[in-house]
Amino acid sequence: MKELQLPVLDLSDFHAGGERRQSFLDDLGEAARNVGFFYLVGHGLTNEQQRQVMQLAADFFALPLAQKLEVEMRHSPHFRGYTRLQGEVTLGRPDSREQFDIMREEPVRPQARDQPTWWRLHGPNQWPAQLPQMRPVLLQWQQELSDITVTLLRAFALVLQQPEHIFDETIQDAPYQHMKLIRYPGRSLPDEEQGVGAHKDPGYLTLVLQGEQSGLEVLTEDGWLAARPLPGSFVVNIGELLELASNGYLRATYHRVVSPPAGIERLSCAFFMAARLDATVPLLPLPSHLAELAKGPASDPLNPLFYQVGQNVLKGRLRSHPDVAQAHYRDLAVPA
Template sequence: MFSAKKLAESSSSSSSSSVVGLPSEYVYLKNNSDEKYIILDDEEAQNITIPTIDFSQLISSNSSDRSKAIQQLGHACTHWGFFMLINHGVSETLREELLRASQSFYDLPEQDRKQYEGGNILDPIKCGTSFNVNVEKNLLWRDYLKCHVHPRFHAPLKPTGFSKIIETYCKTSREIVGELLKGISISLGQEENYIHKVINYESGFQIFVINFYPPCPKPELAMGLPPHSDHGLLSLLLQNDLQGLQVLHNCKWIPIQPLPNSFLVNTGDHMEILTNGKYKSNIHRAIVNNKGTRITIGAAHGPPLDDTFGPATQLLGEHDLPLYQAIKYRDYMNLQQSNALDNKSCLDHVRI
């Protein structure tokens, strides 16, 4: 199976300059939008206050603490579409087990992973490289595993225990997102279960993704994931110790250095559609490095795949018109997954 991991291993074990360099098909071609944004360095980024939500306050029985957290949550969704989540109750043990298991999956013999390669875009388990090699002009320095985990759970049987760890984590992440959606509902002036009811959250779609970015011989020329927004309502991300996430904010690429044991959370395209543009989806990207393997684990949460979804009536003002067409979630995902990632190009298809 062709993969960035395999290429990185060939590069590290070879003295041939043709292998040590970056193959031309992996050289990322920048577009006009890439050139117009400022890239902050780590020192400059330290002067920017990243929104941070204390989950323990969000679910607190103390009305003052909860009100404060909901206000902060609404501000983060309005102005950033991104925040760090702390005190969420997920143990470091589970997080570390998940990261180790993720590495173990990529250490499996090639034949054990090959069975999940190719196939249809929305296969319940799919393993591959780049994003969509069928439409991309240049490849991304990234391998991935995608699993549909709700309402039906799917995961590889190997390595031993891998499926159980994923299932435990995904159940926990759904509970966290459920509480976040309650806070967001209140921040939008609705009762706490408003979004749950509108999107039928209990039957909603959840996808689990492991991104594997091996060390790159020429990281300045390659890209892990280009600028894009996520489908769905909210995505939770955890990662190992290597940084690489950059968030676009006020025309600046901000490198994110997560607080210890925090989650990174971003709003997706369907949050923007649901709120008719009040809470916009966040554009972000993943850069690569030559120091070591970066692993990120994402869990995206949305409505049921076969539900048609548009701006929520109660979130439209008296004189507001819908800014987005209603679309079946499955059709939206097919649209995104069958094209190359490019900022909000998928969302642009449903703008009115």
């Protein structure tokens, strides 16, 4: 396992303007092209806010199983709520984690005949009655993380030498928000390492708040790199939408979580930001000197299917949560 550290970027440098902003953009571009991951500090969220969110995660997962199952995700056609151990699948194998998912709090939208199936993703979250403080704290936290990712997306637009607000049309009124509280228990057998299998994230950007226990690993040209917890920071990674929009100039990187040793648990909070579900993400016209360096994404950038956000979000959720697919989407041909 490599012991090198991911790059550390300070978001206050971007807000400072001038030479500090340009230095931040240079470092951001290098991190995004070479690794696809970095630590973010100077983001404006306090250590107390971070501790509060991690304590809520610990409190929720400490509830009796019967109470957690009252808000189990299979009750929600909108993919919100609790997923028990081995309830989510990555690369066809169950992940050794339990989690609690929320998204933007919304009313159910009527399903008209001409509406796409992903319209069903809109809806309310589920909340445990035993922890009434979760709703206001996590919704506020989710919005603050969303604001940070919007700032980062505008910084990436400048890295790509585009107008700063080039992505605004795809996130206007509300980007797609998805957040998870996650608990990884200690492994019961030495070779049961898959907390989460190797994957890329599908959206624009991901922000991960880690507890004290390590486990997140990033695939580099030299092997797996441990993204060990850095107090006060978020781990940020590029999603496939940003890779596709830049024709591979920016890099979406495979990553995984290795289960902690027996008797130790790992807690984290992951926030995923993408374009609106009804948006189509453009392939950006990079200037020639950047286009020459674009390696091309793993997927075909000319295939419009990859840019259709709602359809791809729903497809990924159906694959990852077969119990929800069986309960609420039996009218669809669910992908394997």
